[in-house]
Amino acid sequence: MLRTVAWQSLKSRKKTVVLTFLSLLVSITVLIAVEHIRFEAKRSFNRSISGTDLIVGAPSGELNLLLYSVFRLGSPTNNIQLSSYNMLKEHKSIAWTIPISLGDSHRGFRVMGTSSEYFTHYRFGEEDSLKFTHGQPFESLFDVVIGSEVAQSLGYSLGDSIVISHGIGSTSFKNHEHAPFAIRGILTPTGTPVDKTVHVSLAAIEAIHLPPSQLEQIVEQGRTDLLTPSTITAVLVGLENRFATFTLQRQLNNFKDDRLMAVLPGVAMTQLWQLMGNIENLLRVTAFLVLLSSLFGLSTMLIASMNERRLEIAVLRTLGASPAIIFQLIVYEAILIGGLAFGAACALVSVSLATLSDWLIQHYGLFLSANIFSLDVAILGVCVFVAIVLAALAPAIEAYKNALNTQLSPS
Amino acid sequence: MQLTTPSPSPSSSNAVDVADVVYRYPSRQSAFLCDRWSLPKGQHTFLHGNSGSGKSTLLSLLSGIAQPQHGTITLNNTQLNTLTPKQQDSYRARHIGIVFQQFNLIPYLTVRQNVELASYFAKRSVDITDQLLVMLASLQLPEAILSKTVSQLSVGQQQRVAIMRALINSPQLLLIDEPTSALDANARDGFMQMLMSASQSFESTMIFVSHDPSLRQFFKHHLAVTDICRWGEEGLSC
Structure with missing residues (x-):
């Protein structure tokens, strides 16, 4: 039921939610693409030679x-x-x-x-x-x-x-x-x-x-x-x-x-990859900064909605919703937007890679698998989830406080 | 007019027992004080008072949404201040139905979802469809309204849906706060008749708060907020 309320609440604020969703979609797509390309480049690099001592x-x-x-x-x-x-x-x-x-x-x-x-x-x-x-x-x-x-x-x-x-x-x-x-x-x-x-x-x-x-x-x-x-x-x-x-x-x-x-090829390859580590980290940091800015956007959107939702929170409180449930509801909303953005970003990166694979091989010699699901991307998913929950904390605490101060009066 | 008699201790025949309650808003110097007051089970009481007299504050205290700094509130033999905040929320969901003056329903949910929400917080697992259909008939609402969002309803329909939601868990206590303020005279009378009829069929105790004296005609028992509570300094008796 709470999921329904969270979903319907988001639908009722379509414009701001869609813009926040798009912002998250772009940033998560960049993050996944960077991580996947990094992973594939490393895999491709490491598979260049094997069996040679x-x-x-x-x-x-x-x-x-x-x-x-x-x-x-x-x-x-x-x-x-x-x-x-x-x-x-x-x-x-x-x-x-x-x-x-x-x-x-x-x-x-x-x-x-x-x-x-x-x-x-x-x-x-x-x-x-x-x-x-x-x-x-x-x-x-x-x-x-x-x-x-x-x-x-x-x-x-x-x-x-x-x-x-x-x-x-x-x-x-x-x-x-x-x-x-x-x-x-x-x-x-x-x-x-x-x-x-x-x-x-x-x-x-x-x-x-x-x-x-x-x-x-x-x-x-x-x-x-x-x-x-x-x-x-x-x-x-x-x-x-x-x-x-x-x-x-x-x-x-x-x-x-x-x-x-x-x-020894393995030793030399490790040395070579370590040299590229700085570029790798720079790409990661850039992608994380893009995500961070989107998460601020998500947090701002939820906080901005708090004032107009004061009455909604009061209604939920009178129905028996505890402040903790109100808190949970806001976090749910953030997770819904973030989850959808993450899913859409995964699909976008996969479809793009599947569509562009021939072109990437032809023009850049890049063999990038369209299957983006790796342990690294799974870890990334967990990190994004945690970041979204953290971004939702400020608005959720605000909602919690509103819930605690609810009175049966519109004033 | 019949004024309810003060009772010295909580009684099993009372729906509400208030004793030595002190409630202070953080932003206000004076405290809301209620010494002793009780309300028998099943009684429908019209509670009137001017704006700012403490009607809504009393309802907040009775519903457990606001916690008094001192004193006890006992509802149907359950002393609210012995319950944890979570238990109070749960008690409110199961045993208290509340209708506000304006902001009753969640606008983006359908009528059905609004009512189901009350059932969800009361942790009822039964299908409420049959109950909904009976209530729709008694409140003279069409079945098709269930799938409409609240924003598609007229003010009168919204208030009737609010009653439906307040009654869905068969509450022991109904707290009604200025529900007719947005209705014209005809709609108001129709609404009141439906409310009285519906609450009687559920055998709920009702506290109906309004500053409109014309609504007294619908109640046998009348009470002014100032008869039982007042704003003042802690330590001074009512």
Whole structure:
């Protein structure tokens, strides 16, 4: 019955209630969107690589190595010797290795030279392996496998021909026109930097950097074994036994024949996320401030209604409503408005994400799930509920006092 | 006119017993004082007095909405000041029906919801539909009125609905405060006849407060507020 009274009371003050509702809707939507995007960004970030025990590259700082080898961001400062890669391949503690060679691009997308082991051993998310939507891994020298976002953005399909450019800018003055590639495979979307990567073999990276005449000669003679690079950018390493991780890391960091640095991806990723923590907190604080201003609006609306509701409170008191019930009624009203605003905000964010998901992937490479229901959002819901109850306290106390002072007289 | 006799102690045959009551408004220097007064069960009393004489204050005290700083008020053998505030609210919901002069009903609720609210606070779990239909007939109101909001009703209809709500829990005591002030003479007489008839059928004790002496004709028992209570300094007898 109290719920009916609270609901009908709100309906009788439609204009102010609707404006308060809209104010809360906007602020809660911002709050949920920020929290969800933060959560999804962190999830997406953390799922970029899994199952890899060590990343080995030239000494340049843990974050830098992580950024260029996993996220295709920044530039490698130095390379490691191919012999070091061969040493890692043959190491008894190591189960698999994936070589990475970076430095070229295709229309703004990074080109990565690697081996077929990449398609076998690379893991992301919950130890998910790479899958092909179309085609298969590269076989011949000028085969290329592209990530889903590359295919979608550039409208590529199997068999299309592409040319790789020197350097990593979106516009390059030096295209390797003499060595066009044919698309051999398109990977299934992963929500990781893999989607934005153009994959070729290590031999292909070596080939496109040769003078055209020399390359032509090698191809004609079928001597692709000559296309072996002397250096590569980094190596992703999977161990036979993870207990050996720290021992091997120490060994590699002290390796005498080449300057190597081995980093644990999990540790480096945590460091990187901590760097972004300030931005994350800034977004959260802004969203909470927006909510706070709306809650003040809610409180003001309820307090402003108290004067006109003096008689209504008197009627309720004569019917046997205690001051505590009057207090409860005001809190109910606040919870009703806040609850409806929270529900509508959840629906708005979900529908927006479901509708805009393709556009977000296409334009920003953001894989945001439309399912916003996570523990973080649930905690947020509880916080919003508590904040609404707190915002309702001042008007509820005012109503309580009115109820205590009620007399059977309109004066 | 019959003045009720003072009674020395609460009696089981009385609906109201007031003894040595002192009530002081926080914003007022003088106190409202009632020494001894009682009202037999089932009696309908017309309580009159000028504005400011303390009629509404007396009703607030009798309904338990205002708490006297001193003295006792006993309603049907229940001493109000021995009850906790919550118990007093509950007692009021179950045993007292109140009709005001103007602000009787909650305007945004329907007639049915207004009446159900009284039943809800009295913690009655029974379906009141049949009771409502009987009361509508006796108060000459159409059934369709139940689903109308109060703001859609005329003043006369609102006052009849207020009576219906006051009687829905079959109260032992009815407190009526200037209910006819907004009605014209014809409507007032019709309303009074309905009120008397309805309250008699519920065997409720009624205290009808008004400053309009023309309403005395509807009552056998008349009383001036100043005969039983007064504004003055605490410690001085009435």
